[in-house]
Amino acid sequence: MKRVSKTSAGVGKYHWDYQEFCYLIHVLSQTNNFKELMNLFIDLHTPREICEIIRRVQISSYLVNNETYQDINDKTGASHNTISKINQKFYREKSTVAKMIKKAGSFQKFTEGNIDERDWLSRMLDRTISRYNILK
Numbered sequence: 001m002k003r004v005s006k007t008s009a010g011v012g013k014y015h016w017d018y019q020e021f022c023y024l025i026h027v028l029s030q031t032n033n034f035k036e037l038m039n040l041f042i043d044l045h046t047p048r049e050i051c052e053i054i055r056r057v058q059i060s061s062y063l064v065n066n067e068t069y070q071d072i073n074d075k076t077g078a079s080h081n082t083i084s085k086i087n088q089k090f091y092r093e094k095s096t097v098a099k100m101i102k103k104a105g106s107f108q109k110f111t112e113g114n115i116d117e118r119d120w121l122s123r124m125l126d127r128t129i130s131r132y133n134i135l136k
Helices: 018-029 034-044 047-064 069-076 080-089 097-104 107-114 120-132
Strands: 004-007 014-017
Touching: 014 018, 018 034, 047 069, 047 080, 047 097, 047 107, 069 080
Parallel strands: none
Antiparallel strands: 004 014
């Protein structure tokens, strides 16, 4: 059975089938670490596509935390229609969105743990030292 989904990617309509989608997931699963996955993701997507995906993940996180549509709209700029469509995905039979968001933790908790308050020069020096083992 061949599954075909329609998207409006690019100028015209593009149709991808289930095998194409499985291959995409297979390629993504071949990465060995976060850095490889991040670089592959950046190589495959335009900045706009990445922004759209980021916003959808953030919206999902806010929905898991039971925030109101209005609060989510204020934080992300997403329309109530977009928020509603993402919320509907939570009730799909094989949906794993809520499970994965809960496993990863909330967006707010993630950002609080990953903010580097140092200036850009200090961060650059740390990366250079660790990359080239300058102090060893």
